[in-house]
Amino acid sequence: MADRTILVDDLDPMTTQGVERIAFSYRGTEYEIDLGPVHQAELEAALQKFLAGARPRKPGRRAPRSYTRIDPAQTQRMRDWAGKQGLSVPTRGPLPKRIREAYEAAQPDPSHNPTAAQHTPTSTRKNTHANASA
Known part of the structure; x- marks a missing residue:
């Protein structure tokens, strides 16, 4: 005789x-929940307007990452500061956002914060529009 699994509504x-x-993902976390017909209908009704505005994600595609490039000397100053504060900071690679934010918050006057002028936002998107005034 074969074993049989009986699902029970989690709610x-x-x-x-x-x-x-029911399996779903929200903000990068995968979830699953067992729901009976009544709770399935409630979930679908609650999601209906969001699903109408959403688009299916293509398998294997990730959203482009954007990041802030900081002058290497400034990055080193942030690493040194974080080490003196007892914060765990990687010796190579990009600085975690929590370190950058803590460093900037610790600066006495934000208008004199050298990182503000040295941040160069970059993105993985290419600018395909030509400047008409050029």
């Missing part, structure tokens, strides 16, 4: 009929 343990496992 109503008395419901076992018509229960399905």
